Amino acid sequence: MAGTTTAMCTSFKAELLYGYHSFIAPTNFTGTRAVDTFNLALVKVSPTGTYDATTTSYSQLTTNSDEASGTNYTAAGKTFSSGAVVATIATAANTATWGYAYLDVPDITWTAATISATGGLIYNTTQLVSSAGTGRAVAVLDFGGTKTSTAGDFTIQFPANTSTTAIIRFSGA
């Protein structure tokens, strides 16, 4: 069914094993691995495509002409400030969160913008899906309805950076 469903993309989970996504510069890494750039693009009202765990790339948004548009919204969305992205891997010293790895990203705001959107797509703009040539999907956000700003601010606020609330979390518990 067309529309958005909040989900971590299945392709993203598999791509982590291949090393496609780098949110934080690794230390003691053999070879070089720079930090990737990640964007958040908005999904327009009444999209024709389906965006959920099966979404694999940003191209699905553009192929269906489902990206939002408006004053002070630029196609491809906004880039997460890399310096504010924090990855935490819980160590044995902190037994309360042992087995967790989680990621925090900064809030994103379009200022003085006139936009209507029903969801968002977080994707990697550095690592491209070869056949489509556009960024690899990370997660889909469903806004639960139409959200509109009119010559105002449009903000996606991400949760507190803890092992139980961070926006992206993996646990082995």
Add this chain to the structure above:
Amino acid sequence: MSSSGSELGQFKVHTTSHRGFTPEELAEQALDRIVYVADNAHPLVAEQARAFRENIRQVLVFYLRKAQNSERTTIQGELVRQDAADFAKLIRSI
């Protein structure tokens, strides 16, 4: 405690029309990041955390309002420097 596997956290969407966010609205957004009270927290711990959250709220609103006014002072100064005193007066009236 989360079940094993992968999870996506809860996010919020905030929008405004014909204005920016007020210091109170921004303080609320900041507080969600600064002080998180778990549903399963001990009642005494939760109570203390909530009290701390409210104390921080007052501080945040105060300084966000100061930042707002300070930014406008900077803008007014630049407008006057650029011989746009009328626009500076408009900013002052907001």
